[in-house]
Amino acid sequence: MxxxxxxxxxxxxxxxxxxxxxxxxxxxxxxxxxxxxxxxxxxxxLSEYSNTPSPSTKSPVKPSIAAVRPRHSIYAPPRTLYPSLQPARSVYSYERLNQIEEGSYGVVFRARDKQTGDIVALKKLKLDEEKHGFPITALREINALMACRHENVVNIREVVVGDTLTQVFVVMDFIEHDLKTLITLMPAPFLQSEIKTLMLQLLSAVSHCHYHWILHRDLKTSNLLMNNRGTIKVADFGLARRYGDPIGVDGLTQLVVTLWYRAPEILLGATTYSTAIDIWSVGCIFAELLLKEPLFQAKSEMELISMIFKLLGPPTSSSWPDYTTLPLAKSITLPPQQSHGSGLRQRFSYLTNAGLNLLSKMLTYDPEQRITAEEAMQHPYFKESPLPKHPDLFGSFPSAAAGEKRRKPFDSPSAPQRLADYNLITDFDLP
Amino acid sequence: MSRALYPLASLEQVEKSPSREDGLPPDLEEDLRAYGCKLIHHAGILLKQKQVAVATAQILFHRFWFVTSLKQFGIGDIGMGALYLASKLEECPLRMRDLINVYDLLLRRASHSNSTGDFKYTPMSYFGNTFYDLKDALVVAEMQILKRLGFDVHVVLPYGTLINYMRLLDLTGREDAVSRAWGYLNDALQTPVYVLYPVPTIVSAAILLATRHLQIPLPSTPPNCWWELFDAEWEDVWAVCGYIMRLYRERSKEDQARVAGMLTKKDVRRWLEEHGHKEGKH
Structure with a gap:
């Protein structure tokens, strides 16, 4: 200087x-x-913007300091790294291929970038009947996706506009599958090693979102996309929102999370909730991967509450001290106490103790005691045999979203195939 | 670091502001943008809106004029749209009708300031055209801001950084210094600096102004310069100080009247037609 x-x-x-x-x-x-x-x-x-003279030209006294010390803290990156103000491009930069799905929020198309040839997913936002300008949910979704860039979060490329102000499209990477369809179509459940990989990816994405003060609020298998390289991507941030510390000062809605994946504190009317609600959903997804079907397939909120109580036993003053303070707790009569934890063990009879321990820590009643995503990633379950499978070793599947069809339904019993596979591997291993 | 960086104007965007390309003199553009921010600030107070939403709105407002000319949109409409949008972003949404009522009052009071007599406000009728016209303008403004900023409305406010830096400099005991620096940060929202410089530079400028004013000594002789702790360059910090101090200069009655009469794009266009050939000579 x-x-x-x-x-x-x-x-x-x-x-x-x-x-x-x-x-x-x-x-x-x-x-x-x-x-x-x-x-x-x-x-x-990066270093050239600094006005520090280069060691060769001046000040021979302290050349090493200038060379060794990084010029910028990671919290104050150099000016050139900041993006410039970029107006939205036109949707005509893309060529429409086929429609993937239509939901309440809008239509999703598969499309090709005319410049790069990349295949992308175009999500058209429904803006026609908006009484309050640009919908706050769409804003939250776009902001959450932009703020939470991560290997296991679906990548938002840009937002493009059509001819009129009511045509807005979110451009995301196209991912071949969603986990829900995959689970229902695949002949056998995922292997333990595969489940561990998927869970680690999911937990890493959730922990990343939480670190950036974003709650997803709608984690479920149909919102988890998976590509043919064994990587899952969390998608659909339509219910996501920022949260603060202290939590919920501005009042949070209870109308979140698809019923089957909804945490008990929301069911019982809590207006302040936090990252723990996402972890409950992750627990339900974990169970679904193990069972090959959703854990709580309830038709109503009351049925869901009784299913949860049946599986985990009713909450006690030690397992959930704040239970009685929840708005709806008084209107519910608790079933008689069962022997502790037996429900989970019966339902997941083949799961190791470590796996069961992780699941029960995710499906813990008290949000304060529920495991965090960060902690869950360090759980012994992921370190015991079989170890998580490398994503590259996952099989690939025909993509329904890209209009590909399965060649032949799997109807033969699986045991002989496994046996054959086993022989093959041992043969291969022989010298 | 995976956290997405907030956008800043590129060199080209700084050198060629769209309004200047349309023939608007730089000092007039500066005044209009500052006035638009004052309107947002007033509206925020009348609506009892949170300062985070007001500050976010002012930053979005300034970003907008780096990609759009004042000939195309008025500062009243865009300010209203920016405040509406920012309130959603900060999770404290406003009712459209409240915002429209407040802006109607502010705009009418501003245009009255050029005439004599007491200002009397008559509220608009509930289903009148005034309301629906303003509502359309509001919806269009919000959408145009989003579209022209590429839907990247990520804003980082400077307040948390100021607290950290003041702690680091051991100045939290000097309440006068803290609140003065805080005030400079708020006033700086009327200038384009939040679209020109990263937050650490702006915060350093606010601290520099506050400590110099209160004559609090900080290590400022090379090689020990306190702003280097925060990765700020002296020239940049000094430039931000310049932007802020310019706000406080004495203004003539004519300058004030000129701005108050140019709140819509129509007014701007009329002014350009009247002054166009004169400006063209430069």
């Missing part, structure tokens, strides 16, 4: 704004950065 006055030229000041300009200036000032470029080729682009 000491020599900044002499070395600060107008072109240097500009170089902080724009990469292209930066490159051009370098050619005008060839002596300035040559040695630095050679020594640190990877970081040279």
């Amino acid at each position: 000491s020599d900044s006055f002499e070395s600060s030229t107008p072109s240097r000041k500009r170089s902080r704004w724009d990469h292209e300009v930066d490159e051009g200036d370098d050619q005008l000032l060839p002596t300035r950065q040559v040695s630095k470029r050679r020594s640190k080729p990877k970081t040279s682009k």
Whole structure:
């Protein structure tokens, strides 16, 4: 900084704004950065905005400090890394292929980017009957997707517009499958090793969202997309919203989460809830992967409550101290106490103790005691045999969304196939 | 770090503001944008809206004018749209009718300021055309902001950063310094700095102004400069200080009247027609 006055030229000041300009200036000032470029080729682009003179030209006293110390903290990245203001592109940048699905929120199309040829999913937002301008739910969804970029969250590419102001499309990566369809169509449930991989991916995505102050509020297998490379992506942030600390000061709605995956505190009318509700849903998804069918297939909220009580036993003052303070708790008569935890063990008789422990920690009544996504990822279940399978080793399936068909229904019994597979592997292993 | 960065204006966007391309002089654009932000601020107070929503609205408002000319949209409409949108983003949505009533009052009071006599406000009729016209303008403004900003409405406010920096500089005991710096951050919302510089630079500028004003010494001689802790460049910090201090300069009656008469795109267009050939000479 000491020599900044002499070395600060107008072109240097500009170089902080724009990469292209930066490159051009370098050619005008060839002596300035040559040695630095050679020594640190990877970081040279980022380091040039700094007014610290390069060690070769000035101040031989402290060259090493300037070279070693990173110029920017990760919390204050250099100016050039910030994106510029970009107006929305037109939907005509894409070529429509086929319709994937139609939900209450809008229609989803498969489309091709005319420039790059990439296949994408175009979600058209329904804006025709809006009385309150641009729907807040769509805003939350777009913001949540933009704020939560992650390997296991569906990637939002951009938002494009049509000819009129009522045509808005969210452009996302196209992912071949959703986990719900996959589970119902596949002949045998996922292997333990596969379930561990899927759960780790899901937990990593959920923990990432929570870290960025986003609640998903609608985790379920049909909102988990899966590609042919064994990677799942959390999708549909239509109910997602930011939460704060303290939680729920602005009042949260109870009309969230698809019934089967809804946490007991929401069922009982809590207006302040937090990240724990997503974990309950993750627990239900975990169970669904194991069972190959949804855990609580209830038709009404009351039926769901009684199914939960039946499986986990009624809540007690130790398992859920705040239970009695919940608005709807008084209107419910608790069933008699059973022997503790037996319900889960009976339902998941083949699950290891570690697996059962993780499941029960996710399906814990008291939101305060329920495991967090971060903690769950460290659970011993993921470290015991069989270890999580590498995503590349997952099989691929025909994609219903891309209009592909299954070649032949699987109707033969599976045991002989397994046996054959087993022989094959042992044969292969022989010297 | 995977957290998405908030957008800032590119060099080209800074050098060629769309309004300037349309022939509007830079100082007039600056005044109009500042006035639009004051309207948002007034509306926020009258609506008892949270400051986070007001500040977000002001930043979105400034971003908008880096991609759109004042000839195409008025500062009244876009300010209203920005406040409506920001209130949704900050999870404290406003009722359309409340916002429209408040803006109607503010706009009429502003245009009255150029004439003599006491200002009397007569509320609009419940189903009158005034309401529906303003409502259409509001919906269009909100959508245009979203569209022209590419739906990237991620805003980072400076307040948390200020608290951290003040702690780091051991200044939290100086309440006068803290509240003065806080005030500079709020006033800076009337300038485009939040679209020009990253938050650490702006916060450093607010601290610099506050500490210099109160004559609180901080290490400022090379190689020990406190703003370097926060990755801010001296030239940038100084430039932000310049933007903020310009807000406080004395303004002539004519300058004030000129701005109050240009709240809609029609007014701006009329002004451009009247002054067009004069500006063209430059």
